[in-house]
Amino acid sequence: MSELAIEREIDRSKMQVSDEVAIEITNMNKWYGAFHVLRDINLTVNQGERIVIAGPSGSGKSTLIRCLNALEEHQQGRIVVDGTELSNDLKNIDKIRSEVGMVFQHFNLFPHLTILENCTLAPIWVRKTPKKEAEERAMHFLEKVKIPEQADKYPGQLSGGQQQRVAIARSLCMMPRIMLFDEPTSALDPEMIKEVLDTMIELAEEGMTMLCVTHEMGFARQVANRVIFMDAGQIVEQNEPEEFFNNPQSERTKLFLSQILGH
Amino acid sequence: MSDVSFVRTEMLPEKEPPASEVGILGWIRHNLFSSWLNAILTLAALYLIYYALSNILSWTFESVWNANSLSECREIMMATWGDTHGHACWGVIKDRWLQLLYGFYPPYPAHPDATWSNPPETGGWPAYFRPNLTFILLLVSIAPVLFTKAPRKLLFVTAAYPFLLPWLMWGGSIWGPLMVAAGFAIGYFVYKLALPAAGSLTALILAIVLPILWWLFASGPVAVAIDSVIPIGIEPVQSRDFGGFMLAILLGVVAIGVSLPIGIVLALGRQSDLMIVKYLCVGFIEFIRGVPLITLLFVASLLLNLFLPPGTNFDIILRVMIMMTLFSAAYMAEVIRGGLAALPRGQYEGADSLGLNYWQAQRLIIMPQALKISIPGIVSTFIGIFKDTTLVSIIGLFDVIGLTNGIRADTAWNGVYWELFAFIGVLFFVVCFSMSRYSMYLERKLQTGHR
Numbered sequence: 001m002s003e004l005a006i007e008r009e010i011d012r013s014k015m016q017v018s019d020e021v022a023i024e025i026t027n028m029n030k031w032y033g034a035f036h037v038l039r040d041i042n043l044t045v046n047q048g049e050r051i052v053i054a055g056p057s058g059s060g061k062s063t064l065i066r067c068l069n070a071l072e073e074h075q076q077g078r079i080v081v082d083g084t085e086l087s088n089d090l091k092n093i094d095k096i097r098s099e100v101g102m103v104f105q106h107f108n109l110f111p112h113l114t115i116l117e118n119c120t121l122a123p124i125w126v127r128k129t130p131k132k133e134a135e136e137r138a139m140h141f142l143e144k145v146k147i148p149e150q151a152d153k154y155p156g157q158l159s160g161g162q163q164q165r166v167a168i169a170r171s172l173c174m175m176p177r178i179m180l181f182d183e184p185t186s187a188l189d190p191e192m193i194k195e196v197l198d199t200m201i202e203l204a205e206e207g208m209t210m211l212c213v214t215h216e217m218g219f220a221r222q223v224a225n226r227v228i229f230m231d232a233g234q235i236v237e238q239n240e241p242e243e244f245f246n247n248p249q250s251e252r253t254k255l256f257l258s259q260i261l262g263h
Numbered sequence: 264m265s266d267v268s269f270v271r272t273e274m275l276p277e278k279e280p281p282a283s284e285v286g287i288l289g290w291i292r293h294n295l296f297s298s299w300l301n302a303i304l305t306l307a308a309l310y311l312i313y314y315a316l317s318n319i320l321s322w323t324f325e326s327v328w329n330a331n332s333l334s335e336c337r338e339i340m341m342a343t344w345g346d347t348h349g350h351a352c353w354g355v356i357k358d359r360w361l362q363l364l365y366g367f368y369p370p371y372p373a374h375p376d377a378t379w380s381n382p383p384e385t386g387g388w389p390a391y392f393r394p395n396l397t398f399i400l401l402l403v404s405i406a407p408v409l410f411t412k413a414p415r416k417l418l419f420v421t422a423a424y425p426f427l428l429p430w431l432m433w434g435g436s437i438w439g440p441l442m443v444a445a446g447f448a449i450g451y452f453v454y455k456l457a458l459p460a461a462g463s464l465t466a467l468i469l470a471i472v473l474p475i476l477w478w479l480f481a482s483g484p485v486a487v488a489i490d491s492v493i494p495i496g497i498e499p500v501q502s503r504d505f506g507g508f509m510l511a512i513l514l515g516v517v518a519i520g521v522s523l524p525i526g527i528v529l530a531l532g533r534q535s536d537l538m539i540v541k542y543l544c545v546g547f548i549e550f551i552r553g554v555p556l557i558t559l560l561f562v563a564s565l566l567l568n569l570f571l572p573p574g575t576n577f578d579i580i581l582r583v584m585i586m587m588t589l590f591s592a593a594y595m596a597e598v599i600r601g602g603l604a605a606l607p608r609g610q611y612e613g614a615d616s617l618g619l620n621y622w623q624a625q626r627l628i629i630m631p632q633a634l635k636i637s638i639p640g641i642v643s644t645f646i647g648i649f650k651d652t653t654l655v656s657i658i659g660l661f662d663v664i665g666l667t668n669g670i671r672a673d674t675a676w677n678g679v680y681w682e683l684f685a686f687i688g689v690l691f692f693v694v695c696f697s698m699s700r701y702s703m704y705l706e707r708k709l710q711t712g713h714r
Binding site: 070090094097098100101102104106107108110111112121125126154157170171174 | 617
């Protein structure tokens with residue numbers, strides 16, 4: 001939970017928030033059995049926004065973004081992603097999943113496939129992209145995350161940071177309009193966190209709509225246009241990063257910030 | 264400057280390990296004589312090995328090959344070594360090896376009077392041509408499945424093999440197996456035609472139901488009709504003539520080849536969210552696993568006839584094959600379920616998050632990994648069911664074990680035990696050991712760095 005300094009200048013020319021709505025959540029509730037995990041969530045995300053969701057563990061932040069591509073089911077309320085409503089209709093779910101990229105804490109690469117095969121699998125089988133084209137695109141994104149030379153290796157032969165960058169490239173190969181990050185740096189050594197954050201910053205610089213659950217407050221301060229603080233399954237406070245860090249309103253937020261930034 | 268301050272100015276280079284750690288001497292020291300107790304145990308074990316081998320080897324090699332009966336064997340032993348103990352009489356194997364391998368399968372099915380030692384005068388196929396060809400084709404058809412380096416075109420042989428095997432072994436008209444194969448073609452074309460018009464679920468149901476109807480009601484009469492116009496066939500062989508090690512291989516291959524896909528389906532069914540599917544699979548698996556195989560074989564040989572309509576001739580070997588396949592499939596399902604349970608949830612989520620549907624995720628992500636984890640268990644089940652084929656001797660089939668009784672019933676060989684069972688043991692060991700080595704090879708090949 002450090003505040004890793006981001007040294008380089010961030011190019012903000014393409015970081016523009018448009019009026020187009022990417023995700024709309026209205027009155028969403030979710031229970032695990034009898035436990036009320038998400039309580040009355042209302043959130044609208046516009047195309048091009050970079051949102052960081054912070055909060056203590058168990059606050060429901062991961063569950064929230066996992067609801068957005070139906071890895072978790074919500075029981076009440078509406079979620080509309082990119083114009084498609086999430087319902088029990090499997091076709092809608094598959095459509096949303098192919099439009100929304102997701103990066104996990106533990107990478108979830110497929111260990112029996114090479115890096116290149118990891119990146120081309122979904123384009124070939126879901127999008128029906130010709131193999132050659134899928135491979136060219138995969139190499140393009142692997143170059144973007146700066147590991148094209150690892151294309152023929154297996155995930156188990158790469159370091160954690162490299163694996164996470166492959167996971168980002170794998171999602172990008174599906175040409176998503178929205179990217180979800182579920183604690184992408186929490187399982188990494190400090191030396192590797194930076195390389196993953198750099199990749200995420202580059203993605204933000206290109207105008208990608210991003211929702212990140214993360215403890216990297218440096219990233220939140222410099223890249224996000226909005227920080228959301230969650231506790232006990234509800235959104236407690238949201239604001240622009242400058243205001244959020246310098247002038248938190250709720251007592252709970254103040255306590256949280258003092259604990260992770262206090263030393 | 265304090266005492267704890269220390270800065271390394273140059274990094275240490277790597278050095279050779281001391282001589283006692285490497286080489287043959289190092290290995291012996293570490294593994295055999297690392298302490299006094301180990302040294303004593305090593306010497307004791309060496310003596311035991313020497314004692315066992317000296318007896319077994321002299322029994323095996325100081326032996327009689329040229330004898331036509333046990334008493335002749337004993338006479339030769341007395342004349343040569345002065346006693347009849349500690350010497351194998353391999354004459355029985357020399358005399359009966361064809362029977363142990365092929366049972367009563369006729370060497371020349373077209374000439375019922377001909378025997379191995381008395382071949383028919385008008386040429387034709389060599390002795391035991393059909394079972395031998397079936398075995399060679401078996402090796403050819405599993406090669407592309409087992410080894411990725413084998414030419415891919417051999418997969419056509421693999422696809423044809425399930426229809427070639429019964430035709431070559433049982434003989435008869437070629438049209439029967441061809442019409443059964445036609446059922447699969449019908450299913451394929453029905454699916455292709457119905458898919459654009461009726462949607463995937465209806466197409467799938469049609470593609471399953473229509474071929475079954477075809478097999479039940481149409482394929483038999485059609486085969487007979489075509490055969491009456493264009494008769495192509497080979498001499499039929501009765502199931503009661505099947506036997507020997509050939510029968511073990513036949514039952515083993517079918518049980519192994521069919522139980523793996525059924526086991527996968529059962530394992531997936533057991534994890535399914537659909538309640539009825541789930542409990543059907545659980546019930547089937549638990550029932551089959553809770554009953555001894557020998558009970559199922561008795562059901563196959565005796566009870567099944569009571570439930571079938573009178574007059575139906577349901578081949579005994581086919582019945583045994585079905586029972587052994589179901590038995591092995593239930594175990595297979597549990598082994599594969601273990602593999603599925605060992606996969607981290609993240610693999611399912613990774614596949615889901617990319618938009619792969621259930622079957623794509625299973626086929627491309629989940630199954631390749633679950634099967635890889637389960638290889639040792641799967642091969643154990645294979646080896647187990649292959650050895651269990653010998654149980655069919657109890658329901659009156661003449662497999663190798665059943666034949667040993669027949670051979671001892673002959674006055675010439677009354678009293679021979681060790682040699683027959685040693686021979687059978689070697690046959691089974693060769694096959695089972697090959698399977699075990701192959702599974703180790705496969706595990707090494709699929710190793711892609713640790714997670």
